[in-house]
Amino acid sequence: MSETTPTTPVRHLLGLSGGKDSSALAIYLRDRVPEMEYFFADTGAELPETLEYIDLLQDYLGKTIVRLNAERDFDYYLKYHNNFLPSARQRWCTVNLKLVPFESFVGEDQAVSYIAIRADEPSRSGYVSTKPNITTRMPFREDGITKEDVFAILEESGIGVPRYYKWRSRSGCYFCFFQQQQEWAGLKEHHPELFKAAKAYERIDEKTGRLFTWNQAGPLDEVIKRAENNRGRPTKVSPPKKLMDALFSDGDGADDACLICMK
Numbered sequence: 001m002s003e004t005t006p007t008t009p010v011r012h013l014l015g016l017s018g019g020k021d022s023s024a025l026a027i028y029l030r031d032r033v034p035e036m037e038y039f040f041a042d043t044g045a046e047l048p049e050t051l052e053y054i055d056l057l058q059d060y061l062g063k064t065i066v067r068l069n070a071e072r073d074f075d076y077y078l079k080y081h082n083n084f085l086p087s088a089r090q091r092w093c094t095v096n097l098k099l100v101p102f103e104s105f106v107g108e109d110q111a112v113s114y115i116a117i118r119a120d121e122p123s124r125s126g127y128v129s130t131k132p133n134i135t136t137r138m139p140f141r142e143d144g145i146t147k148e149d150v151f152a153i154l155e156e157s158g159i160g161v162p163r164y165y166k167w168r169s170r171s172g173c174y175f176c177f178f179q180q181q182q183e184w185a186g187l188k189e190h191h192p193e194l195f196k197a198a199k200a201y202e203r204i205d206e207k208t209g210r211l212f213t214w215n216q217a218g219p220l221d222e223v224i225k226r227a228e229n230n231r232g233r234p235t236k237v238s239p240p241k242k243l244m245d246a247l248f249s250d251g252d253g254a255d256d257a258c259l260i261c262m263k
């Protein structure tokens with residue numbers, strides 16, 4: 001009798017960011033892909049509302065959402081990067097706190113990674129792993145699901161949108177440099193202690209006078225002043241450029257950011 005090598009089943013993986021699209025995708029696929037494994041790469045700097053929403057989703061999905069943590073925390077990587085705060089051009093935070101934990105979670109297993117890019121985002125490519133054992137699927141794009149449908153999925157499930165939506169348009173770290181002026185103002189209003197913690201990362205190099213700030217426009221106190229002056233006016237969004245845009249997003253305005261963190 002010949003011996004056969006047992007084949008390892010392909011894993012089906014869906015990463016939740018605490019944002020509306022990945023959450024709606026999890027709900028959409030819950031019964032279509034029952035073998036789905038859900039995960040959440042926790043940077044250790046998530047908003048309380050995001051963590052609360054992940055718990056809510058876990059109850060709805062009836063399955064554990066595996067929390068992935070990087071081996072080291074943000075402060076360690078900050079020091080490693082000579083105290084240069086991450087930025088749209090230097091997104092080392094995403095690599096170390098999200099991508100590396102994800103790829104180590106997959107290991108060498110054959111896996112399908114489900115990405116929540118919608119049909120109304122034709123220019124987006126999202127994170128496509130360079131690992132040959134990971135293939136990508138975009139069910140929303142395949143099925144013609146748009147932003148409006150995403151809100152309907154969340155509404156009909158009873159989950160609704162995350163609470164931070166009242167003042168912030170995306171999930172991600174409380175200090176995320178992708179935040180717009182009004183979102184920083186929202187952080188200050190809703191989480192003054194986190195705003196203070198974000199401010200504490202900003203500094204001036206005493207020798208050179210160079211500012212290390214989250215926002216290119218200047219220190220957070222100035223960003224807040226500007227936000228107060230601009231209240232009610234539409235804000236400009238600076239799209240991320242170069243570096244890993246090809247991996248994470250390729251820009252469609254206000255939602256443009258790293259998909260693995262915020263989708």
Ligand code: SF4
Nearest residue numbers: 093094172173176261
């Ligand atoms: S949410 Fe922002 S700060 Fe956090 S890992 Fe993603 S890009 Fe970096």
